[in-house]
Amino acid sequence: xxxxxxxxxxxxxxxNALVNLAKKRKDFFVLDxxxxxxxxxxxxxxxxxxxxxxxxxxxxxxxxxxxxxxxxGIIPIxxxxxxxxxMRAVEQARNSIAYxxxxxxxxxxxxxxxxxxDGPTHQAVEDISIYRSIPNFKVLSPADxxxxxxxxxxxxxxxxxxxxxxxxxxxxxxxxxxxMFKIGKGDILFKGSDVTIxxxxxxxxxALKAAKFLEKQGISCQVINMSTIKPxxxxxxxxxxxxxxxxxxxxxxxxxGGLGGAVSEVLVKKYxxxxxxxxxxxxxxxxxxxxxxxxxxxxxxxxxxxxVKKVLKxxxxxxx
Amino acid sequence: xxxxSIKNLQSKVQILRKNILNMIxxxxxxxxxxxxxxxxxxxxxxxxEMRVRPKQPDWKNRDRFILSKGHACPxxxxxxxxxxxFSKANFKKLRHINAMLQGHPDRLKxxxxxxxxxxxxxxxxxxxxxxxxxxITKRKFRVxxxxxxxxxxxxxxxxxxxxxxxxxxxxxxVFIDYNKLQSDDYNKNILNLEPLKDKWIAFGWNVLEIxxxxxxxxxxxxxxxxxxxxxxxxxxxxxxKGKGISFMENKxxxxxSLAPTKTELKIALRDLNExx
Numbered sequence: 013x014x015x016x017x018x019x020x021x022x023x024x025x026x027x028n029a030l031v032n033l034a035k036k037r038k039d040f041f042v043l044d045x046x047x048x049x050x051x052x053x054x055x056x057x058x059x060x061x062x063x064x065x066x067x068x069x070x071x072x073x074x075x076x077x078x079x080x081x082x083x084x085g086i087i088p089i090x091x092x093x094x095x096x097x098x099m100r101a102v103e104q105a106r107n108s109i110a111y112x113x114x115x116x117x118x119x120x121x122x123x124x125x126x127x128x129x130d131g132p133t134h135q136a137v138e139d140i141s142i143y144r145s146i147p148n149f150k151v152l153s154p155a156d157x158x159x160x161x162x163x164x165x166x167x168x169x170x171x172x173x174x175x176x177x178x179x180x181x182x183x184x185x186x187x188x189x190x191x192m193f194k195i196g197k198g199d200i201l202f203k204g205s206d207v208t209i210x211x212x213x214x215x216x217x218x219a220l221k222a223a224k225f226l227e228k229q230g231i232s233c234q235v236i237n238m239s240t241i242k243p244x245x246x247x248x249x250x251x252x253x254x255x256x257x258x259x260x261x262x263x264x265x266x267x268x269g270g271l272g273g274a275v276s277e278v279l280v281k282k283y284x285x286x287x288x289x290x291x292x293x294x295x296x297x298x299x300x301x302x303x304x305x306x307x308x309x310x311x312x313x314x315x316x317x318x319x320v321k322k323v324l325k326x327x328x329x330x331x332x
Numbered sequence: 333x334x335x336x337s338i339k340n341l342q343s344k345v346q347i348l349r350k351n352i353l354n355m356i357x358x359x360x361x362x363x364x365x366x367x368x369x370x371x372x373x374x375x376x377x378x379x380x381e382m383r384v385r386p387k388q389p390d391w392k393n394r395d396r397f398i399l400s401k402g403h404a405c406p407x408x409x410x411x412x413x414x415x416x417x418f419s420k421a422n423f424k425k426l427r428h429i430n431a432m433l434q435g436h437p438d439r440l441k442x443x444x445x446x447x448x449x450x451x452x453x454x455x456x457x458x459x460x461x462x463x464x465x466x467x468i469t470k471r472k473f474r475v476x477x478x479x480x481x482x483x484x485x486x487x488x489x490x491x492x493x494x495x496x497x498x499x500x501x502x503x504x505x506v507f508i509d510y511n512k513l514q515s516d517d518y519n520k521n522i523l524n525l526e527p528l529k530d531k532w533i534a535f536g537w538n539v540l541e542i543x544x545x546x547x548x549x550x551x552x553x554x555x556x557x558x559x560x561x562x563x564x565x566x567x568x569x570x571x572x573k574g575k576g577i578s579f580m581e582n583k584x585x586x587x588x589s590l591a592p593t594k595t596e597l598k599i600a601l602r603d604l605n606e607x608x
Contacts, residue, residue, distance in 0.1 A: 041468070065464070068498075070491035076454045077495065080461020083396075083446065084469050088461075103451060104488070108458055112439050112448040 022179030022213075023121040025157030027055030029164045030089070034060050040087040040117075040168060043078055045071050051091045051121045052178065071096045075104035075118075082114040087168060094120035094136030094177065102142055109173050110148040117167050121178045123153075124264030125297050125305040126214050128180070132296040140212075141269025143175040144242045150195065151242040153177040155216035156186040159239060162193035170195065181302050183217055186237070198245040200252075202235035207320050207327070208252040208259050210236045212271045214302075215262040215290070215311065222316035233320060241274055249278045253285045258327040260288045260319045264311055267291035286326035288319040333551045337380065341547045344414070345375045346604050349576050351410040351423060353604075356588075357597045359406075359427040362435070363588035365580060367407040369544070369571040370478050370509040374399075376550040377476055378411045386416040389443040395473045396462050398447050400455025401480035401509060402436040403588070408445070409433050417444035453486030455479070456506065460496045463504035463564070474558070477506040482514025485523050490535070497536030500562040505554070508566065509544065511573035515587050528568060537566045544569025578603050 030042060030053065043065045048054040057064040065081075067074035071092055078088035090097070097105070097120040109116045120139065127135040143151045152167065152174065154160040160178060167174040186201065201216070202223045211219035216237045223233035234252055238245065253259060259279065261272040272289035279285060290311060297309050306312040348371050356362035374397075378384065382395035399408045406426065413420040418432060425431035432442050436450030446462075449455035459477035466473055483489060496504055510528070512519055519525050532539045538560045542549040550569070557565040573587070574580025577600045592600055 067495060068491070070488075070495065072453070072488040073457045073460070073491035073495055076457030076488070077461030077464065077492070079447070080458040080463070081465040081468075083462055084465025084471065086465055086468060104454055104457070107448060107451040108454045 019182035019184050020157055021182045022154065022157065022160050023050070023052035024055070025052070025160045026119060026121070026164065026178040027052030029161035030056035031059050032161065033165055033168065034063060037168065039085070040089050041065055041081065042089045042091060043067050043074050045069055045074055045092040045096065047092055050093065053091050071101035072104050075101045076108040078116045079108040079112065079114045082116050088116050090116060090118045092120060093122040093134060094139045095122065095134055097175070098136055098139035098142045106146050110146050113148050113172060115171050117174045117176065119164070119176045119178060122180055123177050123213060125292065125309055125311060126179060126181050126264050126302045128302045128305065129299045131299040135297060137266040137292050139177065140241055140263070140265050140271060141273065144269065144274060148173050149242065150174045150240070152195070152240050153213045154239045155213055155237050156183055158185060158187040158189065158191055159193055162191065163239060166193055166195050177213060179213055181214065183214060186216065196240045196243045196245060198236045198238045198240070198248045200234060201237055202233065204232035204234035204256065206232045206256055206258070207323055208234040208236060208256045209262060209316060209320065210238050210249070210259060210271065210275055211262040212238050212241060214264050218306070218311070218313045219262050219316055221313040222320065225313065226317060226320060231320065231324070238271060241271055244274050244278060246278050246282065249275055250283050253279055253283045258286050258323040260290060260316065260323050262290040262316055265291055267294055286323050286330065288323040290315050290319050333548070338547050338551070341375055341379060344379055345372050345547070346607060348375055348407070348410040348414060349604050350601055351413065352406045353592060353597060353600050355406045355409065355423045355426045356591045358424045360591050361427060361589040362406055362591060363403040364406070364590065364592065365513065365573040365583070365586040365588065366401060366404040366480060366509065366511065368575045368577065368580065369511040369573045370401070370404055371407045371410065372545050372547060373478060373507050373509065373550055373569060374407050374411045376547060376554065378415055380551060381554045382476065383473070384415070386444065389417055393471065393473055396446055396459070396475045398449060398455040398459045398475070398477045399437060400449050400459070400477050401452065401483055402449030402455060404480070405437045408437060412442070412444040415444070418442070452480065452483040453488035456489050457492040459504060459506070460492050460501060463496070463501040464499055466503055467501065475504045477504070479506060479508055480514070481508055481510045481512065481519055481525060482522070484508070484525055493532070493535040493537070496564040501564045502561050504564040505557045506564065506566045507544070507569050509571050510568050511571045513573045513582065513584055513587060517584055532566045536563065538563040540565060540567040542567060542569050544571035545575055576604055576607065
């Protein structure tokens, strides 16, 4: 169900969520690497300066120090851009946080081509793949401001390392306050019977747009928001595969190791059906506005529509 | 501190050196050189300075110790075993499958270990985080870290150096086990660290310098660091890699990973017996 609020970015939603939750619980502190304006934590910093730890442009120390902080009863929320959270300081996240299994949450903004004009140095297209492969990490990527706040609250309630993605561009609301978020559960946003589109983050909105267009052409798409990528909702993937016999995955991420990989791993083991992947085709993109980049690099609703048609052809070929 | 406690610590160190060598001998691999160079410091911390409870390893108010140069864990295990955190029978199983004592420290497997160090630079930052957390939560314990000198090559460590002084972490004391050798060669041939003292002064730390094998000097700086306000303390401890063993001292080869042969172990233990 939609509500009528205007679009806001998931990073701004994250800043708001921090403030809202900080009023209710005193146990978390926010760590920043001098990018508070970019990650949305400036909203929190201005309201709760005593719970904001400035680490400077020093992400590696920030990760390991967060592990240390967590041993004193504080829940550290490590925040920075995904490219640094998932690459520059990933060995610290692995050895200082994941291997010793400390209660540290990493929340990263600036994901994929949605980063836009800053260009490829700042467009993290590998983070899902990287964090998914580190034991003990859970990986989340909410799709709207309501889900982000609920997901953030949920990760504070569990013990152990989590990598959560926010987002840079404004997105419309998908949910209202009654939405029940559960870690590890995907959400069916649109019911359909011909093909299932499993999407994450900004791609969820594009998948919905594609599904609505295809509906007019008589193609019935089921759209799933897979906001927890690890542990992934195996039951929902298998159930949808059984129902529609064809899957399209959609992510603003490289084609290797991300959502497409995660979904395929489940399907090849449990219920193989044709899969098409909408993702970045293993290249570095360029500067530009997110929508223009999505069009050029085949991440928009049209690219999803194309993949749906392709996967339906494959499905029908099997039937014959 | 009195003469008797210094003598006791000195003889304790010799026992622990033997434990280290035996442990690595049974493991068949490990890092003897750097374990032997930092053992005097660890002994003073665990048998004189730190408030710990071996039967309650996760006691909330314990002083914290992080061996950031995790490869020297035989020294840490020797101390923890001698303190009674676990049975010394585990020494013979170091680095073996299904054993408590891992090739680098693992807090989930070994009682008394607070951090999974081994990836250099990270224990230092972890210790900084613990010290900051203690300040925030208004707890009185102190945090001690031992780093290697080769470890100072890591950029992360200098990020932490800025952060710790910026946050006035006077509850943090770091020892540099300055044995002048790293994995392959002398520091000066790999990446020169000098002038080391000036670097730490420039980074805003309280800097002390000692002979890291002199018990009296170690105890003195431990005491002195406690009176320093608003600055973290770093102690440059001049040490000898492979200290106490004639054929190991200052030999890069004994960085490891390498275990003494049966004959070498015999000579090593004889060296230590002669000094007692």
